[in-house]
Amino acid sequence: MAGKIGFVSLGCPKALVDSELILTQLSAEGYQTAKDYSGADLVIVNTCGFIDSAVEESLSAIGEALAENGKVIVTGCLGARKNADGTDLIQSIHPKVLAVTGPHASDEVMQAIHLHLPKPHDPFTDLVPPAGVKLTPKHYAYLKISEGCNHRCSFCIIPSMRGDLVSRSIDDVMTEAETLVNSGVSEILVISQDTSAYGVDIKYRSGFWHGRPIKTKLYDLAHALGSLGVWIRMHYVYPYPHVDDIIPLMSEGLILPYLDVPFQHASPRILKLMKRPASSENNLQRIHRWREVCPDITIRSTFIVGFPGETESEFEALLDFLEEAQLDRVGCFKYSPVDGASANLLEGQVPEEIKEMRLKRFMETQAKISHKKLANKVGQVCTVLVDGHEGDYAIARSMADAPDIDGKVYLRDGKLLKPGDFVDVKIDSYDQHDLFAGPNV
Numbered sequence: 001m002a003g004k005i006g007f008v009s010l011g012c013p014k015a016l017v018d019s020e021l022i023l024t025q026l027s028a029e030g031y032q033t034a035k036d037y038s039g040a041d042l043v044i045v046n047t048c049g050f051i052d053s054a055v056e057e058s059l060s061a062i063g064e065a066l067a068e069n070g071k072v073i074v075t076g077c078l079g080a081r082k083n084a085d086g087t088d089l090i091q092s093i094h095p096k097v098l099a100v101t102g103p104h105a106s107d108e109v110m111q112a113i114h115l116h117l118p119k120p121h122d123p124f125t126d127l128v129p130p131a132g133v134k135l136t137p138k139h140y141a142y143l144k145i146s147e148g149c150n151h152r153c154s155f156c157i158i159p160s161m162r163g164d165l166v167s168r169s170i171d172d173v174m175t176e177a178e179t180l181v182n183s184g185v186s187e188i189l190v191i192s193q194d195t196s197a198y199g200v201d202i203k204y205r206s207g208f209w210h211g212r213p214i215k216t217k218l219y220d221l222a223h224a225l226g227s228l229g230v231w232i233r234m235h236y237v238y239p240y241p242h243v244d245d246i247i248p249l250m251s252e253g254l255i256l257p258y259l260d261v262p263f264q265h266a267s268p269r270i271l272k273l274m275k276r277p278a279s280s281e282n283n284l285q286r287i288h289r290w291r292e293v294c295p296d297i298t299i300r301s302t303f304i305v306g307f308p309g310e311t312e313s314e315f316e317a318l319l320d321f322l323e324e325a326q327l328d329r330v331g332c333f334k335y336s337p338v339d340g341a342s343a344n345l346l347e348g349q350v351p352e353e354i355k356e357m358r359l360k361r362f363m364e365t366q367a368k369i370s371h372k373k374l375a376n377k378v379g380q381v382c383t384v385l386v387d388g389h390e391g392d393y394a395i396a397r398s399m400a401d402a403p404d405i406d407g408k409v410y411l412r413d414g415k416l417l418k419p420g421d422f423v424d425v426k427i428d429s430y431d432q433h434d435l436f437a438g439p440n441v
Helices: 013-028 052-068 089-093 106-116 158-162 170-182 218-226 241-251 268-274 283-293 312-325 352-377
Strands: 004-009 042-047 072-076 140-144 187-191 206-209 212-215 231-234 258-260 298-305 329-334 381-390 393-398 409-411 422-430 435-440
Touching: 004 013, 004 052, 013 042, 013 072, 013 106, 042 052, 042 106, 052 072, 052 089, 072 106, 106 170, 106 206, 140 170, 170 187, 170 206, 170 212, 170 218, 187 218, 212 218, 218 231, 218 241, 231 258, 241 283, 283 312, 298 312, 298 352, 312 352, 329 352, 352 422, 381 409, 409 422
Parallel strands: 004 042, 042 072, 140 187, 187 231, 258 298, 298 329, 409 435
Antiparallel strands: 206 212, 381 393, 381 422, 393 409, 422 435
């Protein structure tokens, strides 16, 4: 049976339109509107907070709804008002309200409704699952937090195809993340063109999640996602200084100790020719600081060799960087011209045979580092997430392994394990890329 919702709309025409939007969404999702408090499963009060008389009217309406029904969600302008000490005005007067959101917050209101009065579900008409259609296995999913990119890297044409950075609202992102978790997802992989720039285009505007304000910013997003109780993995994070702020969240176990950071090169001159963001940053120092805070952090990166103008000494400096950085996961590409990329016009195009030689030397250097990294894991106990089966083995990943791009953990006694299972295992051997585990711990 569909849930019934009472509705009180106060304030100006803008608030009235907000009420119309909420009521339209409620109707589309199968909820019914109750004519009085007694016939409602919960009540929404859309408030006004402009002048004192409007504030009093809104607070009175909230109190009446609480007295007559008991289950109240508050939205509108008064929801954004604070006391002098920074506490929420409405909740300080009416602490029993279920949730408080600000104005023009239909998504947050619907989220609160779904939490306290689940959406009616008809398997014959609701053909799309709550989490949407996914191409990944049921136990992990990608969460895109923005589209486009503000940078103009000389080897890249993505901005010409996808435009400048457009960040999704924090409440929209968190609603999707919660829906994914409720559908059975065990790991969320955060992606975008530039994850560390999340929210810069909207000046880190606050949204509402579970009735609380939350900034559209990388740290706030990571902290909120970490509260969902699943693996949270960060991809495509540029090494800006503020990225340092999320490393303690890794050491605390809120998000996975894993960063995908596309360094691309180590030479400041080449990075400037590439027009890379954070090209002037001392990335080695930053890596060392990250490891001081979170010794178990896994750092993945990608590099380009043979970029136009790259000298032998600059390539050697890149190899020195690898030796010093001791990155856990590394990919490398030969530079190749892309139609429309400004790097095509740079002088000093590197001959193909030199590109090939440099790629080979790069991968040989990293292979030695990877060998030591894998060898050090032998004898360790780690938590792995099962992805599937291959013959007699269960195929799993550790916290250090993103799907499809990093290594795997092969479990010899994993026939009874299911995709999405977490299990603690002891690593007993390795090969060039992958780990092997014996009996479960």
